[in-house]
Amino acid sequence: MTKKSRTLSLKQRGLMNFEAIMWLFTRLSALGMYALILFALTGALVMGARNNMNFADVMRWAFMPNVSHVQSTDLASTDTWATPLWKLTASALLLLATAHGVHGLVVVADDYITGERGRRYVRLLSILLMTAMSLIGLWLIWTS
Numbered sequence: 001m002t003k004k005s006r007t008l009s010l011k012q013r014g015l016m017n018f019e020a021i022m023w024l025f026t027r028l029s030a031l032g033m034y035a036l037i038l039f040a041l042t043g044a045l046v047m048g049a050r051n052n053m054n055f056a057d058v059m060r061w062a063f064m065p066n067v068s069h070v071q072s073t074d075l076a077s078t079d080t081w082a083t084p085l086w087k088l089t090a091s092a093l094l095l096l097a098t099a100h101g102v103h104g105l106v107v108v109a110d111d112y113i114t115g116e117r118g119r120r121y122v123r124l125l126s127i128l129l130m131t132a133m134s135l136i137g138l139w140l141i142w143t144s
Contacts, residue, residue, distance in 0.1 A: 022103060029100040036093045040065040043089075047081060066090045068144040087141055094137045102130040 044061035047053060053061075067082040109122045 026100060026103060029096045029103075032096050033093065033100065036089060036096070037062060040086075040089055040093070043081075043086070064090055064093065066141055066144060068140075090141045091138055094141065095134055098130055098134050098137070102126050 041062035043065060044058040047061060048058045065086045067086070106123055106126050110119055113119050113122060
């Protein structure tokens with residue numbers, strides 16, 4: 001008895017469906033976060049070398065490159081680091097991390113919530129919370 005192949009052709013798979021796009025988004029957003037963290041870490045190492053920052057301050061800057069994160073240190077001035085470049089970097093990191101994390105929570109919730117109504121409510125609540133967290137975070141980044 002021969003087994004029939006259970007593979008689908010590319011046309012039958014529907015490669016550009018929503019699930020495939022979200023799978024790709026998850027992978028690309030993780031790579032984007034790594035790139036932004038490496039960029040911020042490089043900036044933090046430069047800042048640390050110029051200002052004798054301790055390791056904790058360098059790491060705080062690397063994971064959230066915002067001037068308010070290093071104000072409690074003994075830096076003479078943080079004005080050179082309060083540029084739009086670092087605010088854009090922090091904003092991109094915040095938005096990517098929030099979207100990546102909320103998508104992960106929705107995927108996990110979909111595994112445990114069996115009803116379609118429950119899934120819809122969880123997704124709506126997740127989108128609302130993601131929007132609120134992102135707006136609050138952006139406001140803090142750009143006004144501090």
